[in-house]
Amino acid sequence: MSYDSIKTDGATIKTDLADGILTLTLNRPDRLNAFTGQMMQEMIAVFDKADADDSVRAIIITGEGRGFCAGADLAAGGDTFNYDSRTSTTDLPLGRDGKPDLAADPAMRDGGGRLTLRIFNSLKPVIGAINGPAVGIGATMQLPMDMRIASENARFGFVFSQRGIVMEACSSWFLPRLVGIQQAADWAYSGRVFDAQEALAGGLVKEVVPADELLPRARAIARSWTERTAPVSVSLMRQMMWRMLGADHPMEAHRVDSRGIFWRGKQRDVQEGVTSFLEKRLPNFPDKVSTDMPSFFPWYDEPEYK
Incomplete structure (x- = not known):
């Protein structure tokens, strides 16, 4: 089953299927693989197809170039997170304040959350191979993955407080469950960027390996999950x-x-x-x-x- 057909013009991802392991690579290296709506749609389409493909036993997600994902693409400047222009109030249910409930509009749903929920629902186990900087959605998209291993070059940041927004991609549910409420609060409140060793100590990643060993190690883990198992x-x-x-x-x-x-x-x-x-x-x-x-x-x- 080919995965090329799901990609649109100027595709933001690459895929490779070998030995039952599907590697999904974020592929906007000139932008440190910054997240866009197109990337969300293409990643969700890959998971939809992989669930129906019995030749896929496990999925690895990594980034092209020196970054994993630098977060949301901020090309729109200060309006990057302004959803008002994306929706109409026509026929929307009213909220408690008597005004249209904009959150009821599918166009208002957080794109990162749509992706993390899709990963959460995956029928195939998922490994994050974090090769470089991973902030914002680059950090939160990892949370529903079954395991994360990091290159020594990886950096992480739940930077929302420093951008004036709040946690997204369902991370207020996932992060405390993975690392505990104290660690989650420290990373989320401060919005600071931290290195791979701190991610390891805090329980966000399971292993830290040299950069050239990252994908071989991720594949070895995936094989251990699939070679002798039903x-x-x-x-x-x-x-x-x-x-x-x-x-x-x-x-x-x-x-x-x-x-x-x-x-x-x-x-x-x-x-x-x-x-x-x-x-x-x-x-x-x-x-x-x-x-x-x-x-x-x-x-x-x-x-x-x-």
């Missing part, structure tokens, strides 16, 4: 863990776990997994994410967030 099991567990971050009680996990064990226990993958273990050989799991997800998936119902 694709359907990995997809289910990814959603189980992310969804449980918002659960009120472990009983919610118990219910989902029980349904998963019951369903998977009857499928071909389990027979192959047990047999290959007993025969001391590599497994060849037959079930596919595109066709063999269990009948209870998705067990959640949240159309308002899609």
Whole structure:
């Protein structure tokens, strides 16, 4: 399955699929891969296609050139974050103040949030290979990825307070869950840029490696997640863990776990997994994410967030 067809003129991304690993590279190196609406649309389209493509087992996201993503493209100057010109008040529901609720207009939705929600919903595990500066949406788009590893050249910044705006891309939900409220507050309130070692110490990234080892290390991790594992099991567990971050009680996990064990226990993958273990050989799991997800998936119902 080719990914070239989703790219528009002047594409902002590159893709490469090899050995079941899809590498998505942000590709505006002359602008330090600054984020645009077109980049958002192209990245979302890649995730849509990857979910339906059984040849994709894992996704790596990185940046071209010396930057990962320098945040939103600020070419519009002071109006970069002014949404008034993007929407009409016609037929919008009224808010508490009796005025049209602009946030009800899809055109008003934060583009970074649309991307991070799509990554959150991914059926394939995602690794961030952070090669250079990553600030604003460049930092927040990483948060729903399953693991982040950083080059020694990486820099991070949740710079919103220094731009007069607030956290975006659902980062007020993701960041405290990843690093704890104290660390999240320090980075968000100050808006300061910090290096890869501080990101490692604060729990934002799992590893820091030399620049020339970044992509090989990301691919090695991706292979460890995919070479001996059942694709359907990995997809289910990814959603189980992310969804449980918002659960009120472990009983919610118990219910989902029980349904998963019951369903998977009857499928071909389990027979192959047990047999290959007993025969001391590599497994060849037959079930596919595109066709063999269990009948209870998705067990959640949240159309308002899609």
